[in-house]
Amino acid sequence: MNDKPSMTAAERAAEERKARAAQKLRENLMRRKQQTRARRKGAADETDGLPASTDKASDQE
Numbered sequence: 702m703n704d705k706p707s708m709t710a711a712e713r714a715a716e717e718r719k720a721r722a723a724q725k726l727r728e729n730l731m732r733r734k735q736q737t738r739a740r741r742k743g744a745a746d747e748t749d750g751l752p753a754s755t756d757k758a759s760d761q762e
Contacts, residue, residue, distance in 0.1 A: 708716075
């Protein structure tokens with residue numbers, strides 16, 4: 702990052718935003734690579750969200 706004293710607040714904010722976006726992209730890439738390696742080894746994926754829905758509504762009828 703350029704820490705020039707002549708940078709305006711908007712320019713500094715834009716630089717910080719770009720740096721955060723680049724960091725998030727690197728984290729996402731590393732996570733995707735890890736998932737691919739796990740699939741090759743036959744391990745199950747780690748899920749952070751909700752499990753897949755099942756069709757229990759039709760079972761209750």
